[in-house]
Amino acid sequence: xxxxxxxxxxxxxxxxxxxxxxxxxxxxxxxxxxxxxxxxxxxxxxxxxxxxxxxxxxxxxxxxxxxxxxxxxxxxxxxxxxxxxxxxxxxxxxxxxxxxxxxxxxxxxxxxxxxxxxxxxxxxxxxxxxxxxxxxxxxxxxxxxxxxxxxxxxxxxxxxxxxxxxxxxxxxxxxxxxxxxxxxxxxxxxxxxxxxxxxxxxxxxxxxxxxxxxxxxxxxxxxxxxxxxxxxxxxxxxxxxxxxxxxxxxxxxxxxxxxxxxxxxxxxxxxxxxxxxxxxxxxxxxxxxxxxxxxxxxxxxxxxxxxxxxxxxxxxxxxxxxxxxxxxxxxxxxxx
Amino acid sequence: xxxxxxxxxxxxxxxxxxxxxxxxxxxxxxxxxxxxxxxxxxxxxxxxxxxxxxxxxxxxxxxxxxxxxxxxxxxxxxxxxxxxxxxxxxxxxxxxxxxxxxxxxxxxxxxxxxxxxxxxxxxxxxxxxxxxxxxxxxxxxxxxxxxxxxxxxxxxxxxxxxxxxxxxxxxxxxxxxxxxxxxxxxxxxxxxxxxxxxxxxxxxxxxxxxxxxxxxxxxxxxxxxxxxxxxxxxxxxxxxxxxxxxxxxxxxxxxxxxxxxxxxxxxxxxxxxxxxxxxxxxxxxxxxxxxxxxxxxxxxxxxxxxxxxxxxxxxxxxxxxxxxxxxxxxxxxxxxxxxxxxxxxxxxxxx
Numbered sequence: 082x083x084x085x086x087x088x089x090x091x092x093x094x095x096x097x098x099x100x101x102x103x104x105x106x107x108x109x110x111x112x113x114x115x116x117x118x119x120x121x122x123x124x125x126x127x128x129x130x131x132x133x134x135x136x137x138x139x140x141x142x143x144x145x146x147x148x149x150x151x152x153x154x155x156x157x158x159x160x161x162x163x164x165x166x167x168x169x170x171x172x173x174x175x176x177x178x179x180x181x182x183x184x185x186x187x188x189x190x191x192x193x194x195x196x197x198x199x200x201x202x203x204x205x206x207x208x209x210x211x212x213x214x215x216x217x218x219x220x221x222x223x224x225x226x227x228x229x230x231x232x233x234x235x236x237x238x239x240x241x242x243x244x245x246x247x248x249x250x251x252x253x254x255x256x257x258x259x260x261x262x263x264x265x266x267x268x269x270x271x272x273x274x275x276x277x278x279x280x281x282x283x284x285x286x287x288x289x290x291x292x293x294x295x296x297x298x299x300x301x302x303x304x305x306x307x308x309x310x311x312x313x314x315x316x317x318x319x320x321x322x323x324x325x326x327x328x329x330x331x332x333x334x335x336x337x338x339x340x341x342x343x344x345x346x347x348x349x350x351x352x353x354x355x356x357x358x359x360x361x362x363x364x365x366x367x368x369x370x371x372x373x374x375x376x377x378x379x380x381x382x383x384x385x386x387x388x389x390x391x392x393x394x395x396x397x398x399x400x401x402x403x404x405x406x407x408x409x410x411x412x413x414x415x416x417x
Numbered sequence: 418x419x420x421x422x423x424x425x426x427x428x429x430x431x432x433x434x435x436x437x438x439x440x441x442x443x444x445x446x447x448x449x450x451x452x453x454x455x456x457x458x459x460x461x462x463x464x465x466x467x468x469x470x471x472x473x474x475x476x477x478x479x480x481x482x483x484x485x486x487x488x489x490x491x492x493x494x495x496x497x498x499x500x501x502x503x504x505x506x507x508x509x510x511x512x513x514x515x516x517x518x519x520x521x522x523x524x525x526x527x528x529x530x531x532x533x534x535x536x537x538x539x540x541x542x543x544x545x546x547x548x549x550x551x552x553x554x555x556x557x558x559x560x561x562x563x564x565x566x567x568x569x570x571x572x573x574x575x576x577x578x579x580x581x582x583x584x585x586x587x588x589x590x591x592x593x594x595x596x597x598x599x600x601x602x603x604x605x606x607x608x609x610x611x612x613x614x615x616x617x618x619x620x621x622x623x624x625x626x627x628x629x630x631x632x633x634x635x636x637x638x639x640x641x642x643x644x645x646x647x648x649x650x651x652x653x654x655x656x657x658x659x660x661x662x663x664x665x666x667x668x669x670x671x672x673x674x675x676x677x678x679x680x681x682x683x684x685x686x687x688x689x690x691x692x693x694x695x696x697x698x699x700x701x702x703x704x705x706x707x708x709x710x711x712x713x714x715x716x717x718x719x720x721x722x723x724x725x726x727x728x729x730x731x732x733x734x735x736x737x738x739x740x741x742x743x744x745x746x747x748x749x750x751x752x753x754x755x756x757x758x759x760x761x762x763x764x765x766x767x768x
Contacts, residue, residue, distance in 0.1 A: 150560050190748075200752040203501050203560065207698055208748030215740025216449075222735040223453045324737075332564040339561065381576040385569050392547075392565040396555050 092397050100354070107361070119245035121364045126252055127318050128363065129356030131156065131310035131327070133255040135334035136341065136348040137262055138306025144266070144343055145299035146279035147195050148202050148409045151187070151209030152307040153331025157324065159184045159311035161217040164322040165224065167236045176236070177312045184308020185301050192300035196293055199411035210331075218324040229323040238317040251313045255349065258306070262345040275299060279405030282412035292412050307331065329388065333359075336391045340398050343405070354394070359387040431705045435714070437756050438703060442746035446738055460734040467727025468720035474727065476605030480677055482712075482719030483611045484509075487669035488697030489715055490621055491662035493706035495559075497625060498658030499638035504548055504563030505666040506694025507570030508541040512670025513683055513690045514574055515540030517582050517591050520598045520675070529598035533675050534613070534668065541667015542660050544570060549659035553652040559659075567694070571687065578685050590682035600676035610676030617665060618708040624661075625708070634658055669693065696722070699743045702750035718743070 111118050135152050142149055149155075159180035166179025187209060195202040221230050240247030266272040274295060277285045282292045310330075315322045333355055341347035365371045365383050375383065447457035467474045488505040495502030519536035522529065548566060551557035578591045587593075600608035625631035636644040637654040644651055673690060674683060683690055700718050704711030721743070725736040749755060 194748070194751055198752050198754070198758060200754075202751075204698075204702065205748055205751035207503065207695075208744055208746075208751055210744075211695055211698070211747055212741060212744025215737050215742075215744050218737040219449065219453075219735050219741055222737060227735070329564055329568050332561055335558075336561045336565075339558065378576050378580040381572040381579075385572045388565040388568040392551075392562055392569075395557050395561060396551050 121360060123246050124364045125357045125360030127249060128359040129352050130249060130251045130255055130313055131330050132334045132337055132356050133349050133352035134306045134310040135331060136337035136352050137259055137345050138303035139338045140343050140345050140348050141262060142299050142303030143408050144279045145275050145296045146282060146405060146407045147296050147300050149191055149206050149303055150203055151191055151206035152334060153327050154210035154213030155184050155187050155304050155307040156311035156327040156331050157213040157217050158187060159308035160315035160326050161220055161322045163312035164232055164315045167316060168233055173236055173238050173316050176316050180308045180312030181305055184304045188301040188304025192297040195411060196296045202409055214324050221322060229321055232320040237320050249317050259345045259349040279408050282407055333391050336395045339395055355391060358390040362386040434756055435703045438746050438749035441749045442742045445745045446742035449741055450734060450738060455734045460728050460732045463731040464724035464728040468724030473605055474723055476607040477723040478719045479607050479611055481722040482715040483614045484669045484673050484693050485696055485700045485718050486614045486618060486711055486715035487665045488693050489700030489704060489711045490618060490665040490708060492697050493701030493711055494621060494662050495658055496706045497638045498634045498655055499641060500655060500658055501560055502563060502659060502662050504545055504566055505697045507567035508544045508663050508666035509670040509694050510570045510574045510690050511544045512537035512541040512667030513674045514577050516671040516674045517683060520594045521592060526597040533598045534671055537671025538664045538667045542663035545659045545663025549656045553655055574687055578683050590684055594675050594681040598675055599681060606678050608676035610672035615712060618712055622708040696743060699747050702747060
């Protein structure tokens with residue numbers, strides 16, 4: 082490299098500076114325009130949940146040595162299954178269970194393909210995404226009407242009431258999950274096995290633990306969290322099901338995983354940051370003072386924000402991260 | 418020299434594997450039809466009849482195949498270089514927009530078409546460039562960066578189609594391509610763009626299997642570390658893989674807008690330029706990531722795309738069943754040894 086980067090510009094500090102500038106600009110703009118800061122925060126918290134859940138699940142999955150790029154498809158399938166389950170049983174809790182069952186079964190299929198049959202994990206994941214897009218559109222078409230289906234009123238999940246509006250129960254669940262996974266990772270025997278399965282599956286196998294089963298369980302766990310994220314989106318957040326509901330969130334969550342360096346609490350942090358920009362984009366389109374300023378058509382640039390931020394953030398941070406040695410590689414026992 | 422028989426047996430294995438994946442896809446698709454009370458045989462009969470056994474249908478099948486072949490090359494070439502390039506979707510959109518933009522130059526007829534082709538290819542490559550740089554310089558996995566760029570391309574095109582490139586008269590499309598920059602039609606709705614696509618496939622085949630550059634790219638895809646020890650620069654090979662792929666996807670977008678009647682324009686909700694990129698994954702996998710194999714698989718998937726309307730009209734089966742079938746085919750293609758595993762199980766069971 083010809084030029085030298087100044088010392089104080091470490092990647093972390095650059096990010097902090099960027100964030101600081103953005104937050105100050107926003108607060109300044111809000112103060113001068115009499116806008117509700119609280120609604121931005123509430124939207125951002127909602128936008129954080131799906132990213133956080135999917136990212137934490139994928140952290141567990143990748144630590145154990147399997148990747149899953151089909152999380153977007155799992156979110157989509159479970160968001161559909163959740164609405165279907167809730168409407169059939171007349172109860173949101175059954176909807177969530179339907180979503181979890183769907184996610185777990187897709188996780189089982191993906192786990193079987195990538196762990197036991199030693200297939201290509203990325204192709205399998207993309208196949209799940211393609212299948213999900215077709216399946217959900219087909220299901221909505223044949224069960225309700227083509228296009229989108231609104232959840233029947235009264236079937237949405239209850240929320241924690243706060244002075245600024247309803248807060249989802251999934252927020253405490255996501256935070257607790259991150260802490261619990263952190264504890265399991267670094268304080269229990271299971272965590273050691275799990276992390277070792279991604280680094281050196283042969284060693285784990287030699288110590289008498291079934292690597293295949295461990296990886297399969299991690300894969301199903303990751304899929305269940307993605308399914309929870311999908312169920313959250315359709316039952317608690319937007320109250321509808323379409324075949325484009327996740328809109329790339331499954332992949333933004335993969336970026337969170339990269340960003341976190343496979344640490345559950347960092348993954349939650351990344352989800353909060355990326356969720357903020359997702360929320361910012363949604364919020365800007367909903368505030369009349371902002372909409373009035375934006376010329377028609379330019380709103381599309383506002384909608385790009387989360388994707389642009391993701392690509393930049395990953396580009397800045399990724400080269401620092403170290404990943405488990407055997408991630409993405411199926412484990413084969415040495416043939417005797 | 419290998420004899421004809423040997424050559425045939427080398428070909429037979431991948432062909433049976435691809436056919437196996439297609440059959441599983443169709444069978445599971447049929448299952449979903451039965452669950453919702455449709456008749457799968459009638460559905461698939463009208464699907465394939467509409468796709469291959471009517472003149473209009475065949476023209477539209479080959480028209481879809483043109484685009485699908487090019488986006489298939491994007492993905493398949495990436496796979497050969499060890500990349501998972503799923504950016505064809507966004508690169509195709511940008512290529513289509515570039516073709517619309519280039520058509521406004523009002524140059525003489527033949528030249529205008531040529532400029533349109535060049536613009537769309539360069540635009541596709543330009544959209545692939547950030548992915549390549551991020552991968553080579555920063556190690557960003559291409560799955561994340563391509564999906565993000567696909568979404569950015571989607572919103573950018575929405576802006577362009579409503580703003581700078583909107584049609585003054587019609588509110589539902591962009592500027593229409595003037596007749597000076599359209600591909601000449603062969604029969605029905607099929608344009609001569611299909612020759613360009615096949616020519617592109619042959620050129621890619623030649624580069625990949627008959628030049629030193631292609632050999633290097635394939636070596637990197639086969640085993641990056643070994644290639645590095647052989648003195649090959651993997652970064653450079655991957656860059657070329659992404660950029661060739663971008664050229665193909667951009668050309669796909671250009672061919673789609675300049676070669677498909679009656680629109681010759683991008684719809685304002687972009688419905689006529691989305692979905693191709695991901696179908697290209699299936700085209701490449703069933704064509705075994707080989708440009709010449711992809712010609713056949715593109716015609717097959719083009720048939721699925723073109724026959725689905727016919728199926729819906731005659732049997733009421735929603736067109737989305739085709740996406741389910743494509744998804745299942747891709748999942749099956751993730752298991753190259755699926756057929757062998759089943760064979761082994763059967764042998765163990767009987768013996």
